[in-house]
Amino acid sequence: QTVVTQEPSLTVSPGGTVTLTCASSTGAVTSGYYPNWFQQKPGQAPRALIYSTSNKHSWTPARFSGSLLGGKAALTLSGVQPEDEAEYYCLLYYGGPWVFGGGTKLTVL
Amino acid sequence: EVQLVESGGGLVQPGGSLRLSCAASGFTFSTYWMYWVRQAPGKGLLWVSRINTDGSSTNYADYVKGRFTISRDNAKNTLYLQMNSLRGEDTAVYYCASGAGRAVAGDYWGQGTLVTVSS
Numbered sequence: 063q064t065v066v067t068q069e070p071s072l073t074v075s076p077g078g079t080v081t082l083t084c085a086s087s088t089g090a091v092t093s094g095y096y097p098n099w100f101q102q103k104p105g106q107a108p109r110a111l112i113y114s115t116s117n118k119h120s121w122t123p124a125r126f127s128g129s130l131l132g133g134k135a136a137l138t139l140s141g142v143q144p145e146d147e148a149e150y151y152c153l154l155y156y157g158g159p160w161v162f163g164g165g166t167k168l169t170v171l
Numbered sequence: 172e173v174q175l176v177e178s179g180g181g182l183v184q185p186g187g188s189l190r191l192s193c194a195a196s197g198f199t200f201s202t203y204w205m206y207w208v209r210q211a212p213g214k215g216l217l218w219v220s221r222i223n224t225d226g227s228s229t230n231y232a233d234y235v236k237g238r239f240t241i242s243r244d245n246a247k248n249t250l251y252l253q254m255n256s257l258r259g260e261d262t263a264v265y266y267c268a269s270g271a272g273r274a275v276a277g278d279y280w281g282q283g284t285l286v287t288v289s290s
Binding site: 096098100102108114119149151153155158160161162163164 | 215231
């Protein structure tokens, strides 16, 4: 069974920078996994941030960026704002099915 | 304005069936891949299924394969999820989501519909 692993929780100070990662149990994550990233706040539906590794949606704030880092997909937030406190999920493509990571709870403190 | 509105959730007994619908508006539905994603109470997101633009290709997660069927009616701008042989672990909020291309697995999302499987 394929497992996608994210950091369970991270804490960052307002104005700081933080990187969330997304690893696959099958090996290194490449662009062929089309990494997608989503933000979810309590009681809300998820909101798409990044698709296909590093592409932003029209509504994605400039402080969010996606990349591949050390065999993992990565989401970097630069100049973190209090409203960025949320759960973040990555999603990887496995040639048919997709698999979500377990999510990273980001606390801004 | 893009809108995805799910319906059809509710309480069902184990072993029962339910059909979810997702009405789409504000975009050209027939050109988008569509997805179902679920979230059990207090848990993370779980990918369930996807269907291509004309309905000729579908994929399922192992935990629903053989029990759930995804389909779409492009004339009605509606996505469906037929859920059979439901189990307690299927209890979740079910979201539909759109994808503008094969690499975009959920640009727009609905607000979800709650399915509770319990006797």
